[in-house]
Amino acid sequence: MRLAIQLGADVPVFVFGQNAFADGVGDQLQAISLPQTYYNVLQPNAFVPTADIFNAEGLTRNTPLIIMTDFADWQTARAKLACRQKNNVLESLPLFGNNDLEAIACEKHKPIANVITGLHDLKLHARMTGSGSCVFVEHCNYDMAARQREQISGKMLHHAHNVQQLVVGHWLVSGLNDHPLRSWLN
Numbered sequence: 001m002r003l004a005i006q007l008g009a010d011v012p013v014f015v016f017g018q019n020a021f022a023d024g025v026g027d028q029l030q031a032i033s034l035p036q037t038y039y040n041v042l043q044p045n046a047f048v049p050t051a052d053i054f055n056a057e058g059l060t061r062n063t064p065l066i067i068m069t070d071f072a073d074w075q076t077a078r079a080k081l082a083c084r085q086k087n088n089v090l091e092s093l094p095l096f097g098n099n100d101l102e103a104i105a106c107e108k109h110k111p112i113a114n115v116i117t118g119l120h121d122l123k124l125h126a127r128m129t130g131s132g133s134c135v136f137v138e139h140c141n142y143d144m145a146a147r148q149r150e151q152i153s154g155k156m157l158h159h160a161h162n163v164q165q166l167v168v169g170h171w172l173v174s175g176l177n178d179h180p181l182r183s184w185l186n
Helices: 002-007 011-016 051-056 068-084 100-108 110-121 143-162
Strands: 020-023 026-030 038-044 135-139 169-174
Touching: 011 020, 011 026, 020 068, 026 110, 038 068, 038 110, 038 143, 051 100, 100 110, 110 143, 135 143, 143 169
Parallel strands: none
Antiparallel strands: 020 026, 038 135, 038 169
């Protein structure tokens, strides 16, 4: 873990190998249990240098800190909401917190903003994954995620006929509780 943080703030969680609540600069990790979820991940046609986003003058750094119990309470409430939905299905799951880097990335790279706006137009909760450029939508079951993938692809392809290619990649992936190589450490 000490070596991982020297490589970057996002690296320790991969070495940790399981779902975690991160604090500090990403080096203070607490294991958490999360329900099975599925993600539509889209790669907008934009390259985002991380340094440009973190060095942007407009980047706010005043978001209130989140504590583990806030996240755990929210996660429990969201699970209850999902269970009350017809067939335990939501169009997409609400997302916790926000990504402070997203506004800057959207301002500097219009394809990211266009993808997020397109997903919001479909009534989906969407967010940029980190400092850019990929965007995700979370679902509580595979069937809904697969149906949404078709709808999302149709929306993004329709947009592509009017302007340059908007999305260069789109994947449907399953959330994991453990990194696939975690067992190698034991």
